[in-house]
Amino acid sequence: MTAYHFYTASSLDGFLADPDDNLGWLLSRHFDEKGPMNIPDFQATTGANVMGATTYEWLLANGGDAPWPYEVPTFVFTHRELPLVDGDIRFVSGAPAEHRGVIESAAGDRDVWVLGGGALAAAFADDGMLDELTVTFAPVLLGAGRPLFGGARELRLIEHAVNGEFLAGRYAVLGPREA
Template sequence: MPRVIFYTATTLNGFLADDQDSLDWLFAAPGGEGGDEDFQRFLAGVGVLVQGSSTYRWVLEHEDLIAHPEKWPAYYGERPTWVFTSRALPTVPGADIRFAAGDVREAWPAIREAAGDRDVWVVGGGDLAGQFADAGLLDEIRVSIAPATLPSGKPLLPRRLGAERLELTSARQAGAFAELTYRLKPSGG
């Protein structure tokens, strides 16, 4: 059974993106482009990616992926990617992108099958990760806290999850970032 992991970066004050869904603040931080050895080990264990439409659109536009689809593998490799959306979005030519709408539980059997014995990475956003948590499908939250703040933006995880559900399993420094890993306990325990 694959684990579902929300692995993301956030500002010190808890925002994933600014009010325009931009991640420019992240790439301006030293080491914000990612790619350290720990991240590469994590990525090697991922079989499927899941993301919301705002994350997908930002990557499409930021990297001009419709005009340059050859850049897609640099981001995600050849892994299947589910994009949860309520609107029509373009597909990156040659990429294995699958669009889904509605409850994450409805798409879960296909996501689980495609992942096989590898993990599912919830790339973003916070509300989508919250939907997986609500459905009892989120196993772990790995958050890299960047040396940056924003006056407002998209929150890290717009859900109430208390200490009874979150168990800190790791804390480490990754360059200018602090990375925290929490195991998500089932509701009621």
């Protein structure tokens, strides 16, 4: 069965990006690509990616002349026209549940990586399509920006580690948090 994972980085005060959608604070920090809870090992388990339009646009704006960084199909949730680059990129709109079949078919026998943002991850959780949340916390406080996640959820810690300057935690997503 396909599992959905939101794997992301956050400031300690819970922001994915600063108010200008800048990730300079993140990219200036040391993270060991061979250390615990690293991205390459995680990516080896994924057969499809999903992301929002802002994440897609950031990747295009900051990728330079490099080719599209993902070899697996990528579904971009958007309500507007976006430029298409070489790669298996599929633009979709609507609720995640409307696309579950095609996303899982594209992933094959592997899992789905929800790259971002936090609002999209929350929409996947709302549709019962978010199994795990992995956050690598950087030692920085941004004060404002794009929030890590939308909505109240119950989580259970599965794993934790220190990688470079980051404190990483992997959590099972249990469901909505009742007041």
